Amino acid sequence: MxxxxxxxSPFVRKVMIVLHETGQIGHVDCVRTVVAAGSPPSPDLLIDNPLGKIPTLVLDDGTCLFDSRVICEFLDARAGGRLMPGHERFKHLRWQALGDGLTETLLLLRGELQRDAAHIGLVESYRSKIGASFAAINAEMAELDRVPFGLGHIALVCAIGQLDFRFGGSRWREAFPRMASWFAGLAERASIVATVAKDDGPQGGTD
Ligand code: GSH
Known part of the structure; x- marks a missing residue:
């Protein structure tokens, strides 16, 4: 594959964590693909994904899978479905929706702040959604602790990790100490350590 x-990319990171967790990391050839919301995607990527986004997974029979939700579920099912068992399915899907939505808002905020003249209304709107999302995650700590690690946790870790990666000065740990210790515990998992976001230099992308 x-x-x-x-x-x-925080969305690629979801897929990488699933690959590590399910023992499939050796089954995939990772191809560095540069994406930038403000410029046309590479022709190679467009052939595999008309939406021009990463992650995109190309199976050995040529089938192309996107987006991260579909890829993660495919890889998990292929390995037995431990990361989204049926009885917790909607819990994980809901947490995944929250995590992915938070990640999208963080990407939009960063894009807006990089513009010459940021739209203050948009910046304030994104910031209030980000604050509310953190409070919502914090309110679910007991349930997040109870449910075995799965796709919902992965999406939330990638979203919170994106805040640390791109907005390093943020003080969310002071505001949400219980969530901070929950996150620190998960951050020790081998799959999370192996996939911490890294800036690999000027590539022209905005991911
Ligand atoms: N909903 C998609 C998923 O879950 O995979 C979002 C993927 C996404 O937005 N990826 C970013 C991207 O490809 C990189 S982090 N951006 C390029 C673009 O929007 O043109």
Whole structure:
């Protein structure tokens, strides 16, 4: 299988964590693919994914899978479905929706702040959604601790990790100490350590 990959993308990171957790990391050839919301995607990526986004997974029979939700579920099912067992399915899907939505908002905020003249209304709107999302995750700590690690946890870890990666000065740990210790515990898992986001230099991308 071929994965359109970047070490900086929080959505690619979800897939990489699933690959590690399910013992399939050796089954995938990671191809560095540069994406930038403000410029046309590479022709190679567009052939595999008309939406021009990463992650995109190309199976050995040529089938192309996107987006991260579909890829993660495919890889988990292929390995037996431990990361989204049926009785917890909607819990994980809901947490995944929260984590992915938070990640999308963080990407939008970063893009807006990089513009010459950021739209203050948009920045404030994104910031209030990010704050509310952190509070919502914090309110679910007991349940997140109770449910065995799965796709929902993975999406939330990638979203929170994106805040640390791109907004390093943020003080969310002071505001949410219980969530901070929950996150620190998960951050010791081998799959999380192995996939920490890295900036691999100027590539022209915005992921
Ligand atoms: N919903 C998609 C998923 O879950 O995979 C989002 C993927 C996404 O937005 N990926 C970013 C991207 O490819 C990189 S982190 N951006 C390029 C673009 O939007 O043109």
């Amino acid at each position: 071929k994965l359109h990959w970047s070490p900086r």
